[in-house]
Amino acid sequence: MGRQRIFSGVQPTGNLHLGNYLGAIRNWVEIQDQFDNYFCVVDLHAITVPHKSEMLAQDTYKTAASYLACGIDLQYSTIFVQSHVSAHSELAWLLNCITPLNWLTDMIQFKEKALKQGENVGVGLLDYPVLMAADILLYQADKVPVGEDQKQHLELTRDIVDRFNHQFGKGSKVLKLPDPLIRKEGARVMSLTDGTKKMSKSDPSELSRINILDSPEEITKKIKRCKTDPVKGLVFDDPERPECNNLLTLYMLLSGKTKEEVATECADMGWGQFKPLLTETAINALKPIQDKYQDVMNEKGYLESVLREGRQKASEIANQTLKQVKAALGYSMP
Numbered sequence: 338m339g340r341q342r343i344f345s346g347v348q349p350t351g352n353l354h355l356g357n358y359l360g361a362i363r364n365w366v367e368i369q370d371q372f373d374n375y376f377c378v379v380d381l382h383a384i385t386v387p388h389k390s391e392m393l394a395q396d397t398y399k400t401a402a403s404y405l406a407c408g409i410d411l412q413y414s415t416i417f418v419q420s421h422v423s424a425h426s427e428l429a430w431l432l433n434c435i436t437p438l439n440w441l442t443d444m445i446q447f448k449e450k451a452l453k454q455g456e457n458v459g460v461g462l463l464d465y466p467v468l469m470a471a472d473i474l475l476y477q478a479d480k481v482p483v484g485e486d487q488k489q490h491l492e493l494t495r496d497i498v499d500r501f502n503h504q505f506g507k508g509s510k511v512l513k514l515p516d517p518l519i520r521k522e523g524a525r526v527m528s529l530t531d532g533t534k535k536m537s538k539s540d541p542s543e544l545s546r547i548n549i550l551d552s553p554e555e556i557t558k559k560i561k562r563c564k565t566d567p568v569k570g571l572v573f574d575d576p577e578r579p580e581c582n583n584l585l586t587l588y589m590l591l592s593g594k595t596k597e598e599v600a601t602e603c604a605d606m607g608w609g610q611f612k613p614l615l616t617e618t619a620i621n622a623l624k625p626i627q628d629k630y631q632d633v634m635n636e637k638g639y640l641e642s643v644l645r646e647g648r649q650k651a652s653e654i655a656n657q658t659l660k661q662v663k664a665a666l667g668y669s670m671p
């Protein structure tokens with residue numbers, strides 16, 4: 338039996354932050370040698386919120402370069418761009434037609450983002466989870482490593498699979514049921530300015546997030562200004578101290594220490610001692626990623642060849658699934 342397949346992606350909607358890295362990409366890197374992996378830059382998702390057309394191509398390249406910089410290895414993994422494989426849009430349309438509207442209006446991410454956009458909210462934002470289902474299902478993925486915020490979308494994907502197979506499978510499973518892969522630690526990295534809100538690219542405050550390409554000066558400034566509390570002694574898992582839990586978790590994940598080690602080390606610390614420690618740890622953890630990123634970006638021809646090859650490999654699998662779905666729906670093909 339071959340290896341199980343993994344699919345996941347990140348939107349090229351700005352700078353990748355520690356939430357994207359610790360919640361998703363780092364986990365891809367850690368398990369990639371056990372799976373057949375497809376990592377996509379999901380640029381069709383990026384236009385579901387207002388976007389700058391002059392930035393889209395550049396942000397797409399930067400995101401792909403970040404995958405390589407974070408340690409995605411082409412020996413195990415394929416990197417490609419969603420809009421380069423037209424089967425994503427086509428399957429999304431076909432799945433739209435079997436997805437009940439109220440499944441989509443119930444999605445938390447839609448409700449939250451729609452609220453921010455008011456009357457201008459586009460149909461694309463509502464439809465985002467169907468496109469995400471198409472992304473995953475085209476590759477017949479077994480596992481989808483994501484952060485906690487994507488759990489509901491994964492459940493919807495599974496509901497779509499059940500509905501499609503039941504209505505059109507004639508006893509066979511045309512689409513594979515994927516499992517989410519959500520790690521406990523880092524699954525929900527919180528904002529530096531509010532420990533009850535997730536760290537997010539769309540937060541208007543740059544101080545709310547550490548981007549993986551931030552300079553040492555920027556990291557120092559953000560940690561110096563981040564929200565803390567007046568309590569002495571730092572502990573995990575105190576619901577009254579969300580910022581404390583978040584910052585300790587960041588330290589744990591970036592230092593590679595265990596939860597017990599960090600709990601013991603920081604039990605008697607005050608913020609004045611902890612903040613410089615976290616700063617130094619974050620700078621050191623991100624340095625090799627930033628160096629590799631520069632190397633990749635300096636060699637544009639290389640990145641283009643990676644994405645061309647990725648498109649070819651991804652298209653082969655995606656087109657095969659699309660063909661099976663269309664046949665199940667009753668389309669004929671000469």
Ligand code: AQP
Pocket residue numbers: 346347348349350355356357358359360361482483484485486487523524525526527535536537538539540
């Ligand atoms: N704060 C987070 N903690 C853990 N994981 C996170 N992810 C995002 N934020 C966190 C995970 O990163 C992957 C890619 O995310 P994305 O860029 O496709 O989507 P996103 O959720 O829109 O990212 P943002 O930064 O949160 O953007 P906005 O501001 O638009 O909402 C996913 O696996 C996601 O779970």
